């Protein structure tokens with residue numbers, strides 16, 4: 001499906017009924033990365049995935065957008081779909097966008113799942129890396145970006161033994177335009193530090209990480225989980241950065257267990273209030 005959101009076309013998928021789960025994808029991918037989650041979770045929840053601006057089937061304008069623009073697209077898409085509150089699941093850049101969304105629109109966030117992400121802003125070396133990758137995207141296009149990113153996105157054993165996953169990730173990257181990739185890199189390089197936000201996050205939160213994640217290693221997730229009050233931490237074995245895609249069963253199990261405990265806790269609270 002497609003909608004006009006903030007003056008551009010945003011592509012999304014909306015399936016199932018119930019409490020809303022909104023999935024925010026990583027760089028430089030698309031909503032296809034959440035396919036292993038859509039069928040299982042839409043049996044019980046309303047599952048919404050979207051191609052962020054610059055990705056997949058959404059418009060890819062070349063301009064100086066920030067992650068605030070991305071977060072505003074998510075918020076306006078939910079208004080378009082009449083969703084007042086949701087649980088948000090973001091992986092890596094998706095997590096950066098969730099920090100921004102929480103800062104701008106805390107009331108829409110019922111719960112957060114922060115997967116394979118980090119709270120710190122980019123340091124000088126990280127920014128220089130983004131500048132160099134943006135030049136590669138501009139001169140050589142998404143094929144070179146795929147060659148450079150796949151070793152960061154997937155665990156070495158996945159690259160070695162699971163050629164279908166490598167091919168699917170490559171195809172997601174190739175279906176993005178250079179303009180979208182460049183805008184992502186500029187937006188991530190200029191994102192604010194979110195470490196001071198962590199102690200202020202008051203909704204139920206699950207932090208997840210692939211045990212072999214090299215892009216945002218498990219130490220980053222421990223850092224986040226230790227600072228968000230009552231956050232839970234789940235480590236996904238035999239997964240790299242794309243933990244939901246490399247090990248969907250383990251990822252889905254951890255997510256399902258978080259969602260059901262959160263719902264039970266909510267029901268217990270209602271019972272206490274009613275008693």
Ligand code: MLT
Nearest residue numbers: 026027091092093094215
């Ligand atoms: C991602 O997967 O979204 C990226 O690795 C994030 C980043 O480059 O910081």
